[in-house]
Amino acid sequence: xxxxxxxxxxxxxxxxxxxxxxxxxxxxxxxxxxxxxxxxxxxxxxxxxxxxxxxxxxxxxxxxxxxxxxxxxxxxxxxxxxxxxxxxxxxxxxxxxxxxxxxxxxxxxxxxxxxxxxxxxxxxxxxxxxxxxxxxxxxxxxxxxxxxxxxxxxxxxxxxxxxxxxxxxxxxxxxxxxxxxxxxxxxxxxxxxxxxxxxxxxxxxxxxxxxxxxxxxxxxxxxxxxxxxxxxxxxxxxxxxxxxxxxxxxxxxxxxxxxxxxxxxxxxxxxxxxxxxxxxxxxxxxxxxxxxxxxxxxxxxxxxxxxxxxxxxxxxxxxxxxxxxxxxxxxxxxxxxxxxxxxxxxxxxxxxxxxxxxxxxxxxxxxxxxxxxxxxxxxxxxxxxxxxxxxxxxxxxxxxxxxxxxxxxxxxxxxxxxxxxxxxxxxxxxxxxxxxxxxxxxxxxxxxxxxxxxxxxxxxxxxxxxxxxxxxxxxxxxxxxxxxxxxxxxxxxxx
Amino acid sequence: xxxxxxxxxxxxxxxxxxxxxxxxxxxxxxxxxxxxxxxxxxxxxxxxxxxxxxxxxxxxxxxxxxxxxxxxxxxxxxxxxxxxxxxxxxxxxxxxxxxxxxxxxxxxxxxxxxxxxxxxxxxxxxxxxxxxxxxxxxxxxxxxxxxxxxxxxxxxxxxxxx
Numbered sequence: 001x002x003x004x005x006x007x008x009x010x011x012x013x014x015x016x017x018x019x020x021x022x023x024x025x026x027x028x029x030x031x032x033x034x035x036x037x038x039x040x041x042x043x044x045x046x047x048x049x050x051x052x053x054x055x056x057x058x059x060x061x062x063x064x065x066x067x068x069x070x071x072x073x074x075x076x077x078x079x080x081x082x083x084x085x086x087x088x089x090x091x092x093x094x095x096x097x098x099x100x101x102x103x104x105x106x107x108x109x110x111x112x113x114x115x116x117x118x119x120x121x122x123x124x125x126x127x128x129x130x131x132x133x134x135x136x137x138x139x140x141x142x143x144x145x146x147x148x149x150x151x152x153x154x155x156x157x158x159x160x161x162x163x164x165x166x167x168x169x170x171x172x173x174x175x176x177x178x179x180x181x182x183x184x185x186x187x188x189x190x191x192x193x194x195x196x197x198x199x200x201x202x203x204x205x206x207x208x209x210x211x212x213x214x215x216x217x218x219x220x221x222x223x224x225x226x227x228x229x230x231x232x233x234x235x236x237x238x239x240x241x242x243x244x245x246x247x248x249x250x251x252x253x254x255x256x257x258x259x260x261x262x263x264x265x266x267x268x269x270x271x272x273x274x275x276x277x278x279x280x281x282x283x284x285x286x287x288x289x290x291x292x293x294x295x296x297x298x299x300x301x302x303x304x305x306x307x308x309x310x311x312x313x314x315x316x317x318x319x320x321x322x323x324x325x326x327x328x329x330x331x332x333x334x335x336x337x338x339x340x341x342x343x344x345x346x347x348x349x350x351x352x353x354x355x356x357x358x359x360x361x362x363x364x365x366x367x368x369x370x371x372x373x374x375x376x377x378x379x380x381x382x383x384x385x386x387x388x389x390x391x392x393x394x395x396x397x398x399x400x401x402x403x404x405x406x407x408x409x410x411x412x413x414x415x416x417x418x419x420x421x422x423x424x425x426x427x428x429x430x431x432x433x434x435x436x437x438x439x440x441x442x443x444x445x446x447x448x449x450x451x452x453x454x455x456x457x458x459x460x461x462x463x464x465x466x467x468x469x470x471x472x473x474x475x476x477x478x479x480x481x482x483x484x485x486x487x488x489x490x491x492x493x494x495x
Numbered sequence: 496x497x498x499x500x501x502x503x504x505x506x507x508x509x510x511x512x513x514x515x516x517x518x519x520x521x522x523x524x525x526x527x528x529x530x531x532x533x534x535x536x537x538x539x540x541x542x543x544x545x546x547x548x549x550x551x552x553x554x555x556x557x558x559x560x561x562x563x564x565x566x567x568x569x570x571x572x573x574x575x576x577x578x579x580x581x582x583x584x585x586x587x588x589x590x591x592x593x594x595x596x597x598x599x600x601x602x603x604x605x606x607x608x609x610x611x612x613x614x615x616x617x618x619x620x621x622x623x624x625x626x627x628x629x630x631x632x633x634x635x636x637x638x639x640x641x642x643x644x645x646x647x648x649x650x651x652x653x654x655x656x657x
Contacts, residue, residue, distance in 0.1 A: 183625065186600060186601070187625055190620060349594070352594055352595065353595065353621060353622040355595055355622070359538075359561060360552050360553075360554040360561070360563070362539075383595065383597065383621050383622055387622050414568070415563070415568070416538075416552055416553075416554040416555065416561035416563050417561055422568065423566070423567065454507070455566060455567040456569075457506065457562055457564065457569050457571070459523040459528060459530070460523075460542040460549035460564065461542070461549065461551045461562045461564045461567070462511055462523050462571070463513065463521035463523050463532055463551075464532055464549075464562065465551075465553055465562045465571055466502050466504065466513045466515060466521055467521055467532040467534075467540065468538070468540070469502070469557050469560070469573045
């Protein structure tokens with residue numbers, strides 16, 4: 001039985017979980033850093049606890065403080081969301097030791113999958129195919145360089161503890177090797193507090209296809225089909241969809257079978273995702289285990305749309321000891337869903353992340369569109385956290401209709417105050433490669449640079465920009481008007 | 496509101512003359528179309544020209560005015576005609592300043608060191624990503640105004656090259 005959940009996260013995912021708790025009649029506690037006092041997730045919770053200064057290490061990564069807050073506020077469970085402490089086995093153990101339910105997998109499963117070395121060994125034993133590579137036991141520069149030469153170029157150097165592209169470097173030859181090792185090591189240390197590095201051969205233009213799995217404590221384990229996340233920029237997912245344009249029913253069945261076997265091999269419980277790289281398409285394609293994300297994913301709404309389920313509700317029920325709410329035979333993919341991530345980043349300056357205040361915010365509303373946002377008008381996008389503003393998910397009967405719907409929704413998504421990647425997302429959705437379902441993980445990095453160009457404003461927009469200036473000037477020139485709603489003066493602007 | 500008022504709207508390198516006419520209509524471009532602008536809510540306008548209409552959202556101060564209409568968003572500078580352009584608030588790209596607030600994680604050069612255009616001088620970390628600051632041209636490092644661990648803001652140069 002879970003009566004009160006502390007959500008150890010911020011932004012859109014904290015809101016998503018808090019709302020799911022409300023729907024199930026479960027009490028909620030939010031935690032926040034000083035940068036997030038008054039943030040939407042704080043206002044959405046029944047109770048909110050300040051945990052520290054803005055840097056994540058002093059707040060959202062401060063496991064001991066979060067557990068203390070949970071006990072003080074009377075929580076019986078903690079939901080970690082994604083990122084921060086979600087894949088931290090020590091934190092999951094600490095929750096259990098404090099008598100709190102960790103809404104996620106057992107600490108042993110997190111640890112087994114969190115280390116790429118043990119994950120690979122486990123997968124090989126469970127009969128799941130893996131990409132050639134290794135984590136050198138000796139982590140000296142010389143030893144990692146030797147491992148890199150064994151795997152062969154091009155290769156990836158990654159943080160053994162991490163995901164999401166943090167601490168990851170592509171090395172195409174001997175020349176960039178030393179710099180890549182030191183850069184990856186530093187980013188790994190900063191992002192995960194663990195600088196163990198892993199070296200792996202880089203497959204040629206693979207697709208990224210992942211399988212959502214879910215297991216309970218009663219021996220039940222199901223998959224909820226795939227998500228194709230091949231549209232990536234520098235290993236950051238940009239667009240995710242289901243079904244994958246690359247899968248046939250036979251290939252889907254093989255990959256799903258491997259994913260469920262992977263989950264069973266680590267004694268998995270709750271929601272998880274098994275990521276694969278796919279070379280080729282159709283029944284002859286080969287797939288390799290990439291990693292298992294032992295948490296709820298950013299892109300979980302795609303699965304919720306096509307499978308018609310609520311993964312967070314299921315997480316709460318399974319964590320409370322109930323059986324899975326579905327049987328495998330009862331799960332089906334219905335229609336097509338596609339999601340894109342709206343980031344505060346400037347496509348015209350090399351996608352530099354942007355911080356600042358959102359001056360105006362109007363999100364799209366139309367049938368078949370879901371927006372999961374972590375901000376409201378007036379919110380500050382802080383330098384301390386991820387620059388994701390919102391996710392927009394479209395669901396429709398066919399892939400083409402879902403893309404059209406997403407395109408229309410993004411066009412009317414208005415965010416003023418800082419640059420966003422919306423123009424870039426629109427250009428990607430319009431690209432022939434995406435429309436035809438041919439995008440692989442290298443597409444955006446190799447061919448997407450031309451998509452980042454600036455869309456000029458129509459003349460009508462300049463007219464409104466000037467009228468807005470004039471309205472403000474007219475108001476301030478007339479002192480007494482300031483005491484009224486300034487907009488009462490605007491009928492003067494009717495043409 | 497009888498007299499015509501003239502403005503210059505700048506976006507990047509382009510400058511467009513915009514006039515507010517005596518009847519409240521707005522003309523964009525020297526001989527351009529005339530638009531009727533109607534406020535529908537704070538910051539939101541319907542702009543009409545003949546039978547065509549556009550929905551436009553506007554926010555922010557004149558020198559950094561954000562304008563959005565379906566599919567296009569930009570930050571423009573709106574000034575009365577004859578007035579100098581407002582100083583740019585954003586750091587010039589390629590300069591030796593932080594492009595955004597961040598933490599210095601590495602200083603790769605020392606004073607007196609010869610650098611070539613494109614060399615990484617220092618590395619910042621912001622929003623969980625590493626951002627290299629590169630030399631915009633060949634030269635010699637004459638001063639370093641930050642150290643690893645410093646929280647830096649956009650604006651002042653972090654390294655000087657002569």
